[in-house]
Amino acid sequence: MKLMRSDDVDYVKEQYATDNNLATRMRTHELYTEPKRDFTAWVLDQIAWRGDELVVDVGCGAGAYVEAVQARAHRHIAGDLSHGMLQTVTAPSRVNLDAQHLPLAGKSVDVLLANHMLYHVPDKDRALAEFARVLRPGGVLLAATNSAQNMMELSALLRQVAAQAGVATLPPVPINFTLENGAAFLQRHFARVERIDLPGALVFPAAQPIVDYVATSPRFVGGFEPADDQPWQILRELVEAEIAAKGTFRVNKLTGVFRCWND
Template sequence: MGNDEAMFTVGEFAAKAGVTHRTLRYYDSIGLLQPSAHNKSGHRLYSLEDFARLQKIMTLKFIGLPLDDIGNIIKYDIDGKGFKNPLELQKQVMTQKIRHMQEVSAAIDEALLMLNKGEKLNWDKFINIITAINADINWPAQYQNASNLKTRIKVHEDYSTNNQGWMEWFFKQLNLPDNANILELGCGDASLWVKNFAFIPDGWSIMLTDFSPGMLKDAKSNLKNKNNRFKFKMADAQMIPFEDETFDAVIANHMLYHVPDIEKSLSEVHRVLKPKGIFYASTVGKKHMSELRDIIQKFDCRLITIKSWEHTEKFHLENGMDKVSKLFKNVKLKRYEDNLIVTEAKPLMDYIFSMPGNARQGFSEEKLMEFKIFLDNEISVSNGIFISKDTGFFYGTK
């Protein structure tokens, strides 16, 4: 019997994993880790892949998450071929948890130093400890958001007809001098710069901003030892915290449709740009991923919604020209040619469930299987589901 077929009894599995029978029984009873099979006598059998699931549970438990939260967040893991993506997500959350604990520890050290020196009590030192503790982020939400983002990126990477990814293509469209002061609004996890770091001119000074402190932490983590090439600042695109005429270029990569007041944000971009500075604003078109929306409607399930696509309507390729042209000159639109041909149901299911409002846990096993069979049938009709992509960017000068 090959390793891929190896099965373990409860006793064998518990001994190899270093956990008790009672722990495995409890995880089974709450649906956290159920055995892969049962033998003819009805006894539970575990597979090698069950070790990976147990490792995931123990890792998240180690960083302090309760079992209820663990049960929820592992539902968002990318169930692809291999274990790289789930491990990367666990490492990301653990790294952030360690950083937070270090911040709490530093605040405690500061208070201890004051007491050891016999100084007069400064209650602000104790308040700093409380503030550091309360700065803890919502780890399940962080894990879920990171997983959802990776899920969507993975589908585009694996099934796009254009071999040149969006980030690489978009970066090559930045027509800027070798010495330029650049601002990116809503930098997210800094993918634009991670994927193109080798091509960044030495003379570029780059400021990365995001409204989310969690995203800024991700950006710093992803850039790792390249951080010295960038500056980071939490910022609201509606109130950009920089002086007038500071930047040679401002980039808003697929983010303006998230901004409540787009006109105010565009005005702020205009303010911080130098004369003849360039503004780059990317978005999607109204027909972007339209076939996927059609599929969801065809399946006709109340647990799946297409409303998450509506958030782009505030700023898309069809209405963005008018908005940008009110403040910028010589505005042009350039489209990125690409589509998807998806040949597997599971990645497409992951993509759909990663969209806001589509929660996998609302589905029974029977309903999930029904959805998979439906997608398999759609794929078999034409050897893959064709999904059109409509992405591009506007660029204009001050």
């Protein structure tokens, strides 16, 4: 089977054709993350706001940051490669764009957001050069991403299911812009790059939200073909056994944000 990359153009197109998959994953994080935290507010609060900034959210997805941006600044453009994703976005300005070719004038943007999206961009240097080009002197890039160690208990669980079911897992798609390797990309385009980590956990009281999460992108997490029932049943049983023994099923998370600027 062909090994997939997180910046494979066809995979990204299929995964984000509509906001269905992303909405399920985001709801899972909202409902089950401990300690409870408003993640979008946490990301935006890594900088001091004046209120008159022009904010451009590249790879805005279904618009998770719209409300939090508008509470801090009134000039806001939300852009995404996927028309389907943009349909649900409520920002005043919505633009279909590719991070690798921004339709924006040089030195025009105060705050550029590129959250949980750089691992989907085939030419990251090209996108980062674009981000540096459009930012005003003193402007800031906030780029949130995950650690390569994020949610390891879920991958371990899926390997255990595969072993018991006697099936192969779909080869997981390793994300290729992480908290660990992201700084090396960013430092080629920004003089200042700071990494801020946010550890946490998903704490599940039942098996169904885990099944639903894995089903949004079995390939991404190393799951199974949706058509094959047996591994999904084993997945349920293993999670339920751990919940019976410990009260919950815990998956540790490590996410964070890079804050980058040129002097």
